[in-house]
Amino acid sequence: MGANALPELDEFDRQVLHALQYDFAVTERPYREIAAKIGTTEEAVLDRAERLYAKGLIRRLGASLNSRQMGYVSTLVALKVTENSILPVAKVVNAFTGVTHNYLREGEYNMWFTAIASNEENLNAILHSVAASPGVEALLSLPAKRVFKVSVKFPLVAG
Structure with missing residues (x-):
């Protein structure tokens, strides 16, 4: 993919990427919750997230901490x-x-x-x-x- 080329995303890619940004719950099985919302399986969401990460479309998944509040x-x-x-x-x-x-x-x-x-x-x-x-x-x-x-x-x- 060139620097200005848009990635090819199918509808499932879009659903998973959207859900990871907007619907990622802090629960024991967040991918199962995403799967339920978009009508698929937890395994399918995990597999697609791994592939999107491998393609460089997902940079990281994790908490955003307030470093100032923590004294940094x-x-x-x-x-x-x-x-x-x-x-x-x-x-x-x-x-x-x-x-x-x-x-x-x-x-x-x-x-x-x-x-x-x-x-x-x-x-x-x-x-x-x-x-x-x-x-x-x-x-x-x-x-x-x-x-x-x-x-x-x-x-x-x-x-």
Whole structure:
């Protein structure tokens, strides 16, 4: 599938993807509940979810925790990285377990990532380590002043 190509989804794919986003219950057998809602078996839902995951259409299934409420600190980081250092710097950034996103952008600051840590000291250690990486010319730490959380869901079935 090319970068701009839309995936081929049949109606069952759409039903499963929709249900995983909107109807995933925190119960002992959530896939059985989804199956009952869309008129199939638990095994069929699990099988299709595994195939959609293998195709890269499902990135992850899991809880979204409020890290601030749990006492964690985070920041968005913008890096100015030399072109020939992109991959080595990405490896350094991605080695930290607190990095949740890392992506390239056009412009002077061409690599951006988010980092979460248990306290300011640990977050600063990540930032200092990244800043010291060969090829990093500048680092901007942009912690959120106010959070506006949005729920991103993709409606895939009518109604």
